[in-house]
Amino acid sequence: MKIKPSSLALVPFVSVEHMMKLVHHIGLETVLQDLTEYVEADFKRWEIFDKTPRVASHSAEGVIELMPTSDGEVYGFKYVNGHPKNTRDGRQTVTAFGLLADVDNGYPVLLSEMTLLTAMRTAATSAMAARHLAPKGATTMAMIGNGAQSEFQTLAMKTVVGIDTVRLYDIDAAATQKCATNLAGHGLNIVRCNSPEEAIEGAQIITTCTADKQCATILTDNMVGSGVHINAIGGDCPGKTELHRNILLRSDIFVEYPPQTRIEGEIQQLDPDHDVIELWQVITGQKSGRRNSNQITLFDSVGFAIEDFSALRYVREKIKDTPYYQNLDMLADPDDPRDLFGMLQRSK
Numbered sequence: 001m002k003i004k005p006s007s008l009a010l011v012p013f014v015s016v017e018h019m020m021k022l023v024h025h026i027g028l029e030t031v032l033q034d035l036t037e038y039v040e041a042d043f044k045r046w047e048i049f050d051k052t053p054r055v056a057s058h059s060a061e062g063v064i065e066l067m068p069t070s071d072g073e074v075y076g077f078k079y080v081n082g083h084p085k086n087t088r089d090g091r092q093t094v095t096a097f098g099l100l101a102d103v104d105n106g107y108p109v110l111l112s113e114m115t116l117l118t119a120m121r122t123a124a125t126s127a128m129a130a131r132h133l134a135p136k137g138a139t140t141m142a143m144i145g146n147g148a149q150s151e152f153q154t155l156a157m158k159t160v161v162g163i164d165t166v167r168l169y170d171i172d173a174a175a176t177q178k179c180a181t182n183l184a185g186h187g188l189n190i191v192r193c194n195s196p197e198e199a200i201e202g203a204q205i206i207t208t209c210t211a212d213k214q215c216a217t218i219l220t221d222n223m224v225g226s227g228v229h230i231n232a233i234g235g236d237c238p239g240k241t242e243l244h245r246n247i248l249l250r251s252d253i254f255v256e257y258p259p260q261t262r263i264e265g266e267i268q269q270l271d272p273d274h275d276v277i278e279l280w281q282v283i284t285g286q287k288s289g290r291r292n293s294n295q296i297t298l299f300d301s302v303g304f305a306i307e308d309f310s311a312l313r314y315v316r317e318k319i320k321d322t323p324y325y326q327n328l329d330m331l332a333d334p335d336d337p338r339d340l341f342g343m344l345q346r347s348k
């Protein structure tokens with residue numbers, strides 16, 4: 001017998017197809033701007049969130065992570081992987097999905113794809129950090145690592161921070177070609193470069209977003225002049241970094257959640273008590289961001305659960321009254337809540 005699920009059984013689900021339609025419906029640059037505001041709003045209320053370093057399961061080829069948080073009313077988590085070798089056999093380095101639930105009754109209220117959403121929330125978080133840390137009037141960005149995240153990172157810096165030029169570099173010229181082609185027509189001057197040194201020439205913002213399973217040195221100390229803002233995205237696992245340690249020693253370092261970043265970020269190369277500034281305190285005005293034009297600011301980004309929570313919160317809001325989700329029969333809902341067995345029997 002086929003039983004029609006009740007309304008309590010149904011959870012709104014945003015598939016990849018619906019996410020793409022939603023983004024086109026709103027407009028990608030508007031989504032990036034909106035997500036920046038949503039992430040910033042949640043950073044302003046940072047103290048009320050449950051916070052824990054993400055739960056990571058490492059293997060020889062990658063990592064699978066769970067990223068939970070709650071603001072007391074809504075609970076959220078993301079499942080995400082990181083497997084740098086994946087692109088060799090047609091899979092992505094990073095894929096993700098996530099969920100929001102009502103804290104009062106524990107029932108999920110949203111299930112969503114988060115591969116696209118992660119790229120957009122990471123770009124929005126970078127732009128939010130740069131808005132507080134990059135030199136005022138920054139016009140040029142170097143984008144080192146031209147993979148899946150790179151176009152999103154660039155467009156968020158254009159929309160939110162106002163850059164007009166991007167200088168691209170990747171060890172794989174095909175990735176740079178793809179990125180340049182994708183960014184064409186978005187109102188940016190696009191410069192393809194043959195080395196990281198060339199890419200950072202004249203850039204006030206340097207974003208590194210490379211994928212590797214080990215510590216790499218994408219930027220050496222002598223490459224980085226005073227006054228720049230570095231947005232280091234790719235070093236986000238134990239034993240996986242992108243910057244030479246001496247750059248860190250010359251920088252003011254801004255982080256998301258120190259207990260997680262000390263394990264995963266660029267600062268795993270430093271003493272465990274090295275001074276870092278929590279980004280949320282800059283956003284609430286408790287700590288200074290950029291203080292002068294000579295300072296090197298470094299956002300040691302690893303990605304934190306609150307950013308995913310903000311992104312899911314945004315999607316939940318935006319799908320209302322649209323066709324860009326479907327209801328999934330996800331929760332068993334017997335007529336008598338204690339008669340789960342009877343419900344199974346009757347469905348024969």
Ligand SMILES: NC(=O)c1ccc[n+]([C@@H]2O[C@H](COP(=O)([O-])OP(=O)(O)OC[C@H]3O[C@@H](n4cnc5c(N)ncnc54)[C@H](O)[C@@H]3O)[C@@H](O)[C@H]2O)c1
Binds near residue numbers: 087149175210218303
């Ligand atoms: N901080 C965060 O919140 C966050 C979020 C998402 C992804 N990430 C990380 O960002 C990194 C990139 O993710 P992606 O999805 O774009 O991966 P991707 O595999 O699609 O792209 C990575 C690119 O880096 C290039 N690359 C590797 N080594 C390089 C080097 N030495 N110099 C220049 N380019 C190099 C590769 O050729 C590739 O094009 C990953 O390590 C991922 O874990 C971080």
